[in-house]
Amino acid sequence: MSKLAEFRQLEKHLAEQLQALEALKGDASLKKEIEFETKLRDLLAKYGYSLKDVINLLDPRASRRAPTVESRTSRKPRQLKIYKNPHTGEVVETKGGNHKTLKDWKAEHGSTTVESWLTK
Secondary structure, three states, X not given: OOHHHHHHHHHHHHHHHHHHXXXXXXXXXXXXXXXXXHHHHHHHHHHOOOHHHHHHHHOOOHHHHOOOOOOOOOOOOOOOEEEEOOOOOOXXXXXXXXXXXXXXXXXXXXXXXXXXXXXX
């Protein structure tokens, strides 16, 4: 894109945003919110409180509701599975199905046969 085309596109975008801003300036609900915020901040300054202080006064448990690492849903740990090959006596311990030896056994003997070798 040429510099001139990019300039015109940005100029058009800016004009659209300015028009949206002017529309918001005339919105009664925005004026009401701005007035409320101004009065609230003045009141907080008058009594020397911060927004956090007010939140703690109104809802003391709010600060304890922050999500912690333990509260996130996580998968339960995988169970250890032990397979013993009856032909060779070889033992494989794994928590998943991506073990190289286990895959080789399944390719050679079949998945159902190898699953029957599960000891734990």
